[in-house]
Amino acid sequence: MSELHLKSIAELSAGLAAGEYSSEELTRHFLARIQELDEGLNSVVTLAEEASLAAAAAADARIAKGEAGPLTGIPILHKDIFCTQGVRTACGSRMLDNFISPYDATVVSRLKDAGVVMLGKTNMDEFAMGSSNETSYYGPVRNPWDRDRVPGGSSGGSAAAVAARLAVAATGTDTGGSIRQPAALCGITGLKPTYGRVSRYGMIAFASSLDQAGPMTRSAEDAAWLLAAMAGFDERDSTSVDRPVDDYLGQLDQDIKGLRVGVVKEFFEDGLNPGMRESMETAMEQLKALGAELVDVSLPNSHHSVAAYYVVAPAECSSNLSRFDGVRFGHRCENPVDLEDLYKRSRAEGFGPEVKRRIMIGAYALSAGYYDAYYLKAQQVRQVIADDFRKAFENVDVLLGPASPETAFRLGEKSDDPVSMYLSDIYTIAVNLAGLPALSMPAPLVDGLPAGLQLIGNYFDEGRILNLAHQLQQATDWHLQMPEGY
Amino acid sequence: MQWETVIGLEIHTQLTTNSKIFSGASIAFGAEPNTQACLVDLGFPGVLPVLNEAVVKKAILFGTAVDAKIARRSVFARKNYFYPDLPKGYQISQFELPIVGPGHVDILLADGQSKRVGVTRAHLEEDAGKSLHEDFQGMTGIDLNRAGTPLLEIVSEPDMRSAKEAVAYAKKIHQIVTYLGICDGNMQEGSFRMDANVSVRPRGEEKLGTRTELKNLNSFRFLEKAINFEVDRQIDVIESGGQVTQETRLYDPQKDETRSMRSKEEANDYRYFPDPDLLPLLIDEDFIAETVREMPELPEARRQRFETQYGLSAYDADVLTATRAQADFYEVVVAQAGDAKLCANWVMVELFGALNKAGLDLGGSPVSAERFGGLVKRIADNTISGKIAKTVFEAMWDSEDSADAIIESKGLKQITDSGAIEAIVDEVLAENTQQVENYRKAPEDKQPKMLGFFVGQVMKKSQGKANPKQVNQLLQDKLKN
Known part of the structure; x- marks a missing residue:
């Protein structure tokens, strides 16, 4: 019983099916862990205790009737950017501190339909804008590996919670690295799918042309389970793509012998921390040992990505956030004297x-x-x-590099220097600009802190990067390393 | 100095769809405030727009009707500004790449000449909600039922040179969109809204003068009056040594004047950019071909058909096809009553006259086309005379009854039995021997006038039911000897 939080989705699913424990027991186990361990982390902003127990009871009934799917009864956390009906959806902002969503995001409803139990909502940078989880109205999240350090952002709450085993898995969103960078800093596996693979309906928009939801889990296999339930066309999102969802689980065990993996030259230049370089090289050696072929690849324009991103993303956000005007929902200032005052003070x-x-x-x-x-x-x-990526994928199957230039930095270290903060996403942003799928998975620790190996796939090649990550995880124990005290 | 007026119009037409342009909510007019706005219309966090295919088809129909190019790729853009009745803080519109490219329409001028007016573009966009400033004690109420209602904004070239031309153009566009059935054309409910860009320049000058934009023109009459006022105002300003300011001006129909709303300096920077929530709208040839197959008959074609098929005069055909509602009404009447010319007369004279008197338009007519056709049918088949028909029509106006029911219940059926008419005629002649004698003695050219007396007597005796033609004939025969 006490080890339930160490089990994979497949193991839990089998245990539930065999009646070894109920979803209610499982849910209580994680609720208890959150109550006991999250105080020092601040990764969960809303605990849905009653609702999760009710969902667990419903899942148990489904299991008893033999109507359960593989995710039925599995307790997870949702990033607080996803609208959840009847549950506060604050998006890390005072603006929505009082906002109870009247509807479920498509990601939430799909996982609900699959029988997943939502334990609560995770902390995040305000409106997903940040790389350290320090911009949240609900206070910073701390990294379970070292509570003086940040978990990364913006999905820092999800990453910290999964790393501390406070939930089986969590959802996240990635606009410029917001799944991969915190996954890297907290030592978990996080996947950003191809733009359009997962519906954005009900996900509070930051930068619409870049935002994409994905799973944050302890392994590539768990990510495949979750993504299979999240992905797919949604007629309520015009940018979601109408094409069948691949069999991610079926692809996990494919042989990677002869797979051509491009090592992105620009991701190994001066900005990379030497310890991080060493960790990446160990991972590359392992890939070679598994039969993959490493090829040097250049993305010559990737150094423009941060600059381009910090025009496109703010431009879209300036428009997306106009709806928060104090008129229909969210924060409204006290006693506005006129319309101008209502707008200015409510938003200020x-x-x-x-x-x-x-x-x-x-x-x-x-x-x-x-x-x-x-x-x-x-x-x-x-x-x-x-175009750089397109050319690269003419010669290789997957691209590889670090997910972050360094390990988790200290709280406050970059908060007064936005540019240095923005540069922590230097290896992840280009992927969003191109709309490609990419994941970060644990590589060997650097000075006792997690390091993230980033695998980038071609469009809709989620199955391939999950396959590669899974094969690495079958051969190593990097993803099994855990922060002490959890 | 001689001045020349230059006018361009922007017309917002509300498209007749069942649901909104980017959501499934209904667009029916007149519902309780905020009952026809879903989460998408309310701009809730996380919601996304999905384009209603019906609006694309309607834009294609319009573009085809004005001989314009349909863009194979058009782009929805966000027009950003803050206003409480604009839920998202931006309006989704089309900016750089509209769905309908340059086209044109021909208008008829007072001198009988035809003039071609350029249509610069037409683009799809969503309407905003309404701010209600009354009834809220110094506060403003917001009704978002209208938010997300589909609009096609039709922009003309500055090709019009007088208020009358502007009105002729606006009426032409009104006629086209209502014929196409893409807009109900109702100006009171705001389904067809016009803004005019007006400037003046010395005659012969190429360069355009500074323009003002006139708003709140919700009838053709106001459009004409507002332009005329504005032209005079601008000329006054210039002739007294001033300069016209580029600004938006509101027309006040009560005072018949335009007033400044906001100047260019106060104008918003709308920060347009392509809406990342909507992919570019790609239209292929097949879709256009399929849509155009559903194109209804356009006014000009219908006018010509009315002349050839029904043998109507050019004037009658023109009047009856002025609106699709009139033409549709007429064709229902003809289908019932047969006699095309009789139908045209009755629709144009009796029906339109009565509507005019009552201050109603055709849509508000108490007598439907079916009932009206039933009436004209009874004139055509001699069941009643034209005179009796007027009585029947009056009764129909105030009731739901059919013409036949009224004829029956009031016993108004015409007497066509010649024996019955002859008996009345004989009776009248016997009672008026002196007048009979006078008639017979009178010179031939005076007799027709005198015959009227006898006709009147016969009609009176028959309570108007005797067939006047037969009465005339019988009287003439009998009075001869």
């Missing part, structure tokens, strides 16, 4: 400094006279970056 009080900074950058980039020089130019750069 509701949004934190990082969100305001990006709204201002974005509004500026879109304003008349600057649009061509900034937004249009950034979109052109985006095309050039996508």
Whole structure:
């Protein structure tokens, strides 16, 4: 019983089916862990105790009737960016501190239909804007490997919770690295699917053309289980792609002998921490041992990605966040004297400094006279970056590099230096600009802290990168390393 | 100095779909506030727009009707500004790449000449909600039922040179969209809204003068009056040494004047950019071909058909096809009553006259086309005379009854039995021997006038039911000897 939180989804699913324990027991086990262990982490902002127990009871009934699917009764956490009916959906912001969503996001309803039990909602950077989880209205999340360090962001709550085994898995979203970078810093597996693979309906928008939801788990195999339930066309999201979902689980055990893996030259240049380089090299040796062929690859325009991203993402966010005006939902200032006052104070009080900074950058980039020089130019750069990837994938099957230039940094270390903070996503952003799938998985620890190996696939090649990650995880125990005290 | 007026129009037409442009909510007019707005219309966190295919078809029909190019690729953009009745803080519209490219329509001028007016573009967009400033004690109420209602904004070239031309163009566009059935054309409910861009320049000058944009023109009459006022105002400003300010002006129909709303300096920077929630709209040839197959008959074609098929005069055909509702009404009447010319007369004179008097439009007619056809049918088949028909029509106006039911219940059926008519005629002649004698003695050219007396007497005796033709004939025969 006490080891339940160490089991994989497949093991738990089998245990539930065999009646070794009930979903209710499993749910109580994780609720107890959250109550006991999260105080020092602050990874969960809303605990749905009653609702999760009710869902667990329903799952048990389904299991008893033999109507269960593989995820039925499995307790997980949702990032607080996903709308959850009847449960507060605050998106890390004071603006939505009072917002109870009247509907479920497609990701939430699909997982609900699969029988998943939602334990609660995880902390995150405000409106997913941040790389350290320090911009949250609910306070920073701490990294279970070292509580003086950040878990990464913006899905830092999900990453910390999964790393501390407070849930079997969690959902996250990734606009510029918000799944992969915290997965790397917390030592878990996090996958950002191809843009359009998972519905964005009900996911509070940050930058619509970049946002994508994905699983955050302890292994590639668990990620495959979760992604299979999350992925697929949704007629409520015009940017979701109408094509069948691959058999991710079936692909896991494919042989990777002869697979051509491109090592991205630009991801191993001066900015990379030496310990991180060593960790990556160990992982590459292991891949070679498994029969993969390593090839040097260049993405010559990737160094433009941070600049392009910090035009496109703020531009879209400045427009996406206009709906938070104090009129229909969310924070409204006290006693507005007129409309102007209502807008100004509601937004000034509701949004934190990082969100305001990006709204201002974005509004500026879109304003008349600057649009061509900034937004249009950034979109052109985006095309050039996508072309780099296209060319690279003519010669290789998968691309490889670190997910982050360094291990988890200390709380407060970068909070006063936005540019240095933005650079922590230097290896992840290009992937979002191109819309490709990529994951981060644990590589050997660096000075006792997790390091993330990033695998980038071609469009809709989630199955391939999961396969590669799974094969590495079958051969190593990097993903089984756990922070002490959990 | 001689001045030339330059006018361009922007017309917002509300498309007649069942649901909104980006959500499944109903667009029916007049519902309780905020009962026809779903989470998408309310701009809730996380919701996304999905384009309603019906609006694309309607835009294609319009583009084809004005001989315009349909863009194979068009793009939805966000127009960003804050207003409480704009839930998302941006309006989804089309900016750089509209669905309908350059086209044109021909309008008829007062001198009988035809003039071609360019249609610059037409683009799809969503409407905003409504702010209600009354009834809320100094606060503003918001009704979002209209938010997300589909609009096609039709922009003209600055090709019009007078208020009358502008009205002729607006009426033409109104006629086209209502014929196509893509807009109900109802101006009171705001389904067809016009803004006019007006400027003046010295005659012969190429360069355009500074323009003002006139808003709140919700009838053709106001459009004409507002332009005329504005042209005079601009000329006054220039002639007294001033300069016209580029601004938006509101027309006040009560005072018949335009007033400044906001100047260019106060204008918003809308920060347009392509909406990342919607992919570019790609339209292929097959879709266009399939859509155009459903194209209804356009006004000009219908006018010509009315002349050839029904043998109507050019004037009658023109009047009856002025609106699709009129033409449809007429064709229902003809289908019932047969006699095309009689039908045209009755629709144009009696029906339109009565509607005009009552201040109603055709849509508000108490007598439906089916019932009206039933009436004209009874004139055509001699069941009643035209005179009696007017009485029947009046009765129909105030009831739901059919013409036949009224004829029956009031006993108005015409007497066509010649024996019965002859008996009345004989009776009248016997009672008026003196007048008979006078008639016979009178010169031939005076007799027709005198015959009227006898006709009147016979009709009176028959309570108007005797067939007037037969009465005339019988009287003439009998009075001869």
